[in-house]
Amino acid sequence: MGEFELIRNYFAAAPCAQPGEGVALGIGDDCALLSVAAGEQLAISTDTLVAGVHFPDVCDPFLLGQRALGVSASDLAAMGASPLAFTLALTLPQVSAEWLEAFARGLNTMAQGCGLRLVGGDTTRGPLSLTLTVFGTVPTGKALTRSGARPGDLLCVGGPLGDAAGALPLVLNQRTTEASTTQALLTRYWSPQPQFELGIALRGKASAALDISDGLLADCGHIATSSGVRLLVERDQVPMSDALLRFFGPDAALNAALSGGDDYRLAFTLPPSWLAELQAAGLPVFVLGRVVEGHGVALIDALGQDVTPSTRGYQHFQETR
Numbered sequence: 106m107g108e109f110e111l112i113r114n115y116f117a118a119a120p121c122a123q124p125g126e127g128v129a130l131g132i133g134d135d136c137a138l139l140s141v142a143a144g145e146q147l148a149i150s151t152d153t154l155v156a157g158v159h160f161p162d163v164c165d166p167f168l169l170g171q172r173a174l175g176v177s178a179s180d181l182a183a184m185g186a187s188p189l190a191f192t193l194a195l196t197l198p199q200v201s202a203e204w205l206e207a208f209a210r211g212l213n214t215m216a217q218g219c220g221l222r223l224v225g226g227d228t229t230r231g232p233l234s235l236t237l238t239v240f241g242t243v244p245t246g247k248a249l250t251r252s253g254a255r256p257g258d259l260l261c262v263g264g265p266l267g268d269a270a271g272a273l274p275l276v277l278n279q280r281t282t283e284a285s286t287t288q289a290l291l292t293r294y295w296s297p298q299p300q301f302e303l304g305i306a307l308r309g310k311a312s313a314a315l316d317i318s319d320g321l322l323a324d325c326g327h328i329a330t331s332s333g334v335r336l337l338v339e340r341d342q343v344p345m346s347d348a349l350l351r352f353f354g355p356d357a358a359l360n361a362a363l364s365g366g367d368d369y370r371l372a373f374t375l376p377p378s379w380l381a382e383l384q385a386a387g388l389p390v391f392v393l394g395r396v397v398e399g400h401g402v403a404l405i406d407a408l409g410q411d412v413t414p415s416t417r418g419y420q421h422f423q424e425t426r
């Protein structure tokens with residue numbers, strides 16, 4: 106199978122690659138053409154996933170396709186953008202029809218679930234890696250950035266944290282546990298759902314936002330730095346799932362929720378006056394702290410004492426964790 110046959114069979118033919126709203130021209134030309142309405146801005150983000158670094162060397166291609174796009178699309182949700190399109194640059198060690206079919210099916214499942222159209226990409230030979238670029242739209246000036254948090258705002262997250270980090274021993278076949286716990290944790294790892302509805306609802310309300318990829322404390326540090334404020338996280342308010350608590354116990358679960366990566370839930374700061382309205386609308390808004398003057402991030406206990414742990418998340422190129 107040649108490069109063009111591969112592209113045609115597995116990607117151009119996928120349901121998510123068919124023409125639709127906002128895509129004036131898709132796969133097949135030198136460029137895709139996207140239409141952006143007057144009064145809207147294009148939000149763009151790129152992520153690379155490398156085998157052995159971001160996912161196990163040997164893993165289910167369906168799950169990989171699903172996860173790769175979910176992880177990338179989460180950046181759009183974090184900015185309050187509506188989903189539009191994506192491109193896929195795929196580097197493969199060899200061509201396996203079985204692998205490609207399953208991968209494309211996983212990708213398509215996530216794409217259709219999110220409302221993202223595949224509009225182009227690149228296909229090359231080499232060690233397995235994926236680069237996805239996602240495109241979304243947001244009304245001009247309404248994108249959620251990291252820089253607007255103000256003292257007095259609440260610090261919130263979009264759901265229980267730590268499940269994907271909790272799933273790692275299962276993903277790596279290091280531990281087993283009962284089926285319902287396994288299922289709950291693995292789903293959060295392999296099928297992260299970008300929080301588009303929440304991100305869009307936060308437009309014009311949240312003062313800062315991002316999606317948690319490297320761990321709550323590490324990512325809150327980005328908001329603190331960009332906004333020039335201090336974020337206080339209340340240890341006893343960190344939401345965690347029953348599955349994680351069962352599997353890890355309370356201490357390791359908290360550690361996973363604070364410093365484990367791969368949550369892909371939104372973290373955001375919110376003037377308190379918006380809280381009731383968002384929660385009444387049924388949106389997942391969990392308050393776990395607040396913004397004060399100063400800099401950095403601190404974990405505090407019920408008495409307000411600083412109990413910040415020393416390890417905070419994952420960074421490439423960093424010698425110690």
Ligand code: ADP
Pocket residue numbers: 112116117131132133134135136193194195223224225226227228
């Ligand atoms: P060019 O040589 O002009 O860069 P290519 O031959 O790489 O074009 O690709 C041909 C068409 O197929 C382009 O529209 C490109 O965007 C698309 N394409 C290539 N690889 C992929 C892929 N993995 N998924 C989706 N579209 C792809």
Ligand code: MG
Pocket residue numbers: 134135
């Ligand atoms: Mg070209």
